[in-house]
Amino acid sequence: MRVLAIESSCDESAVAVLDEHEGLLAHELWSQIDLHRLYGGVVPELASRDHVQRLPQLLQAALEKSKTKPDQLLGIAYTAGPGLVGALLTGAALARSLALGWSVPALGIHHLEAHLLAPLLEPLAPGFPQTALLVSGGHTMLIDVRGIGDYRLLGETRDDAAGEAFDKSAKLLGLPYPGGPQLARLAEEGRPGVFDLPRPMLDRPGCEFSFSGLKTAVMLAVRAAPLTDTRRADLARAVQDAIVDTLCVKALRALDQTGHRTLVVAGGVGANRALRERLALEAGKIGVRVYYPRPEFCTDNAAMVAVAGMQRLRAGEHSPGGIGVRARWSLAELRPPGAAL
Ligand code: KG4
Numbered sequence: 001m002r003v004l005a006i007e008s009s010c011d012e013s014a015v016a017v018l019d020e021h022e023g024l025l026a027h028e029l030w031s032q033i034d035l036h037r038l039y040g041g042v043v044p045e046l047a048s049r050d051h052v053q054r055l056p057q058l059l060q061a062a063l064e065k066s067k068t069k070p071d072q073l074l075g076i077a078y079t080a081g082p083g084l085v086g087a088l089l090t091g092a093a094l095a096r097s098l099a100l101g102w103s104v105p106a107l108g109i110h111h112l113e114a115h116l117l118a119p120l121l122e123p124l125a126p127g128f129p130q131t132a133l134l135v136s137g138g139h140t141m142l143i144d145v146r147g148i149g150d151y152r153l154l155g156e157t158r159d160d161a162a163g164e165a166f167d168k169s170a171k172l173l174g175l176p177y178p179g180g181p182q183l184a185r186l187a188e189e190g191r192p193g194v195f196d197l198p199r200p201m202l203d204r205p206g207c208e209f210s211f212s213g214l215k216t217a218v219m220l221a222v223r224a225a226p227l228t229d230t231r232r233a234d235l236a237r238a239v240q241d242a243i244v245d246t247l248c249v250k251a252l253r254a255l256d257q258t259g260h261r262t263l264v265v266a267g268g269v270g271a272n273r274a275l276r277e278r279l280a281l282e283a284g285k286i287g288v289r290v291y292y293p294r295p296e297f298c299t300d301n302a303a304m305v306a307v308a309g310m311q312r313l314r315a316g317e318h319s320p321g322g323i324g325v326r327a328r329w330s331l332a333e334l335r336p337p338g339a340a341l
Pocket residue numbers: 010135136137138139162163164166167178179180181184267268269270271272273298299300
């Protein structure tokens with residue numbers, strides 16, 4: 001059986017088809033980056049309108065490439081939150097309409113659970129329990145993952161998310177939106193140790209993060225002297241080092257707390273090469289194995305929604321009628337697949 005999955009929570013429109021035995025058969029994605037660049041951030045209304053335009057084409061391509069017929073579908077999984085309500089509604093409405101027309105179940109998926117389960121798409125998939133570092137544009141969390149649907153929050157950011165810290169710092173350095181990947185690229189040219197940026201909350205116990213002070217420090221450094229190419233690269237390096245250091249120290253602290261031997265890194269910032277290398281190195285020293293999705297499955301995509309959907313639809317879950325989406329939705333509310341039936 002197959003799951004058709006739709007993702008539209010923010011600025012990526014995506015559709016995927018996952019087969020229970022054959023694995024991922026198609027994953028189509030359209031990024032709205034060019035649309036929002038002009039405004040320096042995601043414009044919710046434009047995002048919704050673009051999803052409406054793109055999703056049908058992506059759907060058609062995914063069905064054709066995977067040669068999927070409606071009677072092969074176990075169900076349709078769609079991202080139901082958290083995210084931009086208007087954007088979520090476009091994917092939910094499409095999923096629900098197809099489900100109604102084809103008489104198959106539809107199931108709303110938690111976007112963060114999808115990120116957490118993305119490493120299951122890889123040939124060497126992690127087992128449970130695991131400690132997860134979920135780092136995206138909207139979230140920075142350390143989670144004790146005892147199994148699918150059993151998530152305990154160990155700590156999260158009190159203000160900006162790690163991806164937000166990358167993006168806001170990049171903007172201050174004059175880099176185009178979305179700055180995270182651009183800043184990471186520039187940081188490769190920068191020298192370490194030229195700027196000393198703060199690593200907030202490192203001296204405090206626990207697994208909480210705070211990144212808002214970082215952008216203030218970057219702003220002051222930018223204002224202190226003209227931004228030459230060298231200075232810009234050195235500052236980019238300092239930003240990346242500060243974020244990677246902080247994430248790494250707290251992830252190790254979380255592992256110490258849980259005692260797990262498996263660390264999963266998920267979410268858009270998980271695509272950052274410096275973070276991946278540093279975590280693999282540090283975790284390796286204490287006998288912990290690190291698992292990441294491939295970079296394209298770190299950032300938003302529908303393949304990860306299909307994985308979460310497969311787990312839950314197979315257990316008989318489906319969402320009641322109506323096009324329900326949630327802008328806010330805590331991971332702790334989730335239960336293991338089928339547990340709430
Ligand atoms: O998971 P995601 O695609 O969307 C959310 O659910 O938020 O994450 C997007 C975030 C953005 O802040 C982006 O700048 C950041 O991930 N990001 C990166 C890299 N690739 C994406 N940050 C640092 N280095 C990267 N290579």
